[in-house]
Amino acid sequence: MPIFSDDAETFKANGSGFQFSGVNISKLGASEYTLVGAACDRSSSVTPFASEIEKCVIESFKACQKSARVDNLLARLLAFGTEVTEEHGFRPLADCHLANYDGFLKPGGTTKLYDACVDTVDAMATYGKDLISQDYTANGIVIIITDGADYGSRFKAHHVKEAMMRARQSESLESLVSLLIGINVKEPSIAQYLKDFQGEGGFDKYVEAADASAKTIAKLVDFISKSISMQSQAVNSGGPSQLVTF
C-alpha cells in the first residue's frame, strides 16, 4: 500500500518508461521547486536495520519540513527489493505526514538497485521538464540508500549513468545532485562494489556508513537534510549546490 493515496496524477517517465505519480502541476503555487527523489533498499538483508533506514528518511524529511524552503520542496519516495515500489509520488514535503512512514520498508526479496535508480532519475527528469514547461524553475536531488549489490534489475549500471545524463542534458532540471549512500557496509567487497557503482552510475558522491547505529543514523540525517537544503537554496542560481561533507 502506498503511504499516501491522494489525487496525484500518473505520468510516464521519459527514457525508461516507468510510470510514476505526482501532484497536479496546476495546483503548485510557488515559482521554484527542488525535487527530492529518495529510494530505499528493502531487500531481505536490511531486515535487522530497516527501522533505522526508515528513521533516517523520517528525520531527514522532518528537518526539511522545519526549513524555510519547505514550500519549495517536492518529495517522491521509492522502496526497492524484488520490485520497485512507489511509496508516494512527488508531493509537497509540507504535506508529507511522517507518522505514515513508520514500517513502510517491510523488507524481503532481492535488490533491484539499478531499476530503482533509473526510475528515480527518469521520473524526476520527466516531472522537472513538465514543471519547466509550465514556467516553474526546478532542480533535483537523488538519494539512494542501499546495503548491497544489485540483483535482478533489468537495467545495468551504465543505464543509471545514461539516465543521469538525460536528466542533465534535456534541460529537464536546472541542476541535479545525486547521492549514493551505503549503509551498514561491513564487507570490503560490497564497499568496493558501491564505490565502483558511484562512477559507473554517474553519482556525484558516495558516502559509506559502516553501521546503522543511532550515532551513524544521526550523522546521515544531518548529511541528507543539509544536502537537500543546499540544493534547494541553489535553485534559480543556474548551477548545483556544493556537495556536503559526510
Place this chain on the structure above:
Amino acid sequence: METDYYFRMGATHSVCQDYAAAGHTEERAYAVLSDGCSGEAKSDPGSPHTDFGARFLVRSTLYHLPDLFDGDFPLQKVAVEADGMIRQTRLSRLAMDATLLAAVKSGRYTRTFQIGDGVIAGRTRSGGIRYFTLKFGGNMPYYLGYTLDERREDDFLAKAKTVTRTTNLYTPGEGWGQATEITEDIIDFKICQQHLFNHEEYDVVLLMSDGVESFMRKGTTTSIPLETVLEQVCAIKNTQGEFITRRCNAFLQRFCAENGWIHNDDFSCAGIYSGPLVP
C-alpha cells in the same frame, strides 16, 4: 483569486528603484506598484533615493486601500503619508519622484489607478490583451509628490506640456490592431487615470512600470516593441500562487537569455487573477 508581484533591476541600474506589493482575501484583491525616477543618489539635480520613495508610496497606498475599493484614489492622503515616511528617514522629498499604479478587485470589476507613466494590461479570457499606456511630454512623468509642492508642479506643467494616452488590443488569430493614440494638453489632464476591467471579460490584470518598454536586443539599439514584450509577459500558463514570478522568471531568465533581449530600466509587474467564471 490570486495576486502576485515581481521586480528586477535593469541592466543600467545600480539599485532597483521599482517596488511592488500585492495581496488578497477571498473577496478582495489589490496590487500596487511604484517606479522611482532613475536618479543616482549623489547626482544633482537627479532624484535621489527614489528606491525608498517607491517603497513609501506603495506602503502609503496600502494604508488607504479602503478608499481605492470605494473607487477613489486619495491623492493627498497618500502623498502626505509617504511624505511623513520620507521626513522620518530624513530624505529629500525628491525621493518621492516615483510613479504609482494600483489595482483593486472587488465584485465584478478590477479597477486600476495610474499616476505617472507605466503600462496597464488586461488579459481577456479568450487570450487577448488590452493595454493602456501614458507618455508625458519630455519624458517627464507626473509624480504624486508634486501635489505637495506647487513650485515643482508648476514647473512640471510648464515643461511636460502634453500627455499621450495609447491603447491597443491583441486578438488571438488576428494579432494586434492599430494602436489608438490621444495626445492632450497637460492642463486638461486628470492626475489619476482609472480603468475598469470586467471580470467576465478579463481574467488577469497586470500593472507594469515603464521598464516593460525598455527591452532591447543586446548589443544593438533596437527596441523591442511593447506589444511583443506584452505577448510574453501575459503568456501566463498557470494562475496558481506566484503566477507573475513564474512568468517573469521564465521570460527574463530563459526567453530573454535565449533571444538576446535585455531590459535597461528596472522592470516590475504586479497583478490580480480574478479566478474562473462562476455560473
